[in-house]
Amino acid sequence: MRYSLRQLEVFLAIANYENLTRAANDLAMSQSAASSSLKDFESQFDIQLFDRVGKRLKLNEQGRQIRPRAEALLAQARDFEQALTRHADAGPLNIGATLSIGNYLAVGLMAEYMKQHPEAAVQLEVANTARIAEQVLNYQLDTGLIEGELNHPELDVMSWRDDTLAIFCHPEHPLAVQQQRGDNIRDQDLLAASWILREPGSGTRQAFDRTMHGLLPELNISLELQHTEAIKRAVEAQLGVGCLSLITLQDAFKRGSLVQIDVPARDFSRTLYLIVHKQKYRSAGLNAWLQLCRDYP
Structure with missing residues (x-):
């Protein structure tokens, strides 16, 4: 050789x-x-x-x-x-995840994987969809869990699980008061609000922009932040209205510090994805991880 x-x-x-x-x-x-x-x-x-x-x-x-x-x-x-x-069936893995997935789903997945494969080390990189895709393409990550939609000839993009975005605000915000009165939230109400959103390039922002088709040029976007917790804190401080994955908001809704706003006229559903480089060798560990993701409740 x-x-x-x-x-x-x-x-x-x-x-x-x-x-x-x-x-x-x-x-x-x-x-x-x-x-x-x-x-x-x-x-x-x-x-x-x-x-x-x-x-x-x-x-x-x-x-x-x-x-x-x-x-x-x-x-x-x-x-x-x-x-x-090591006589083990799974080796080390480098996993990438977008912020909502990384903070609310990936840690549980990692814990279960390490329980099943105690000798296997797992590293997690948390970034937005564009960054995770770049690192998978560059072989720096074995696989990624992302929120944004991708269509790249070198990536195998697999539907993973359903998710829903939610509009939310402070309980005293005019939208919350309007909803309490039983009035439907309409497009003109959304245009009147100040918005605090994820940055462009994130999967959450991509889904929000798609959902708000027809309104985007007129929306009042006052802040663009990279972290979900910062957005939640800003909305709790009554700086505006936010939109994030429902999985990131459930605790705040239970506490009553934030209120979900229903907008029946718009579809907030989306899909989360698994991505792997098409030419990436799928080791026993990588295959075990992908199967765990598919089976995870």
Whole structure:
């Protein structure tokens, strides 16, 4: 065999970091050793895998073509090593989740996975849909749990579970008072409100924008925040009206610090998704995680 697994590790680390020094540090080797490994790998097959852009090493077309195969080979090698050394059916996993899922669903999933596979380490990255998708595409995450809709040729996007958005406000907000009187909330009432929303690029914002079709240009969006808890606190402080996943609001509704506003004319249902790179090697651990997600109540 004319290449080694170490050469694949070096190639993939440089592809990930786009920097030789950071890749070498990640692999606990010297910069010169990493550079020699890449040089030997390229010279053995008379190819160039990177273009130099300043101090960065950017994958060229040849590098992009072989990267998925290198990722799969290395993942299979690690899976094989796991079976030999630990006699376990599941190895470590890097999971990504959007904020609502990460804070309210993923932790329970992780606890159940680690209960079933006590020797398997699981790491969780929480970010918005765009960021999670980028990391799955870049092989930095094994899989993602997302709220936003995606259509990417390199991603396997699987429907996971149903979810519902909810409009909410302080109990003394005019919308809450109007609802208590028994009056329906209409589009003109929504246009009169000040809105506190998730940032563009988040799955919650994407679903909200779709639900509010026809009203978006006229909506008064006073704040855009990256965290659900910050939005809830701002609405509790009577700074405006919010819209988040129902799973993030149930405790506040029970306490009475926030009130759900019903808007029968608009559909707030949506789907949550599992995403995996189409060329990602599905190890025993990854398959076990995906099955757990499908079975989770």
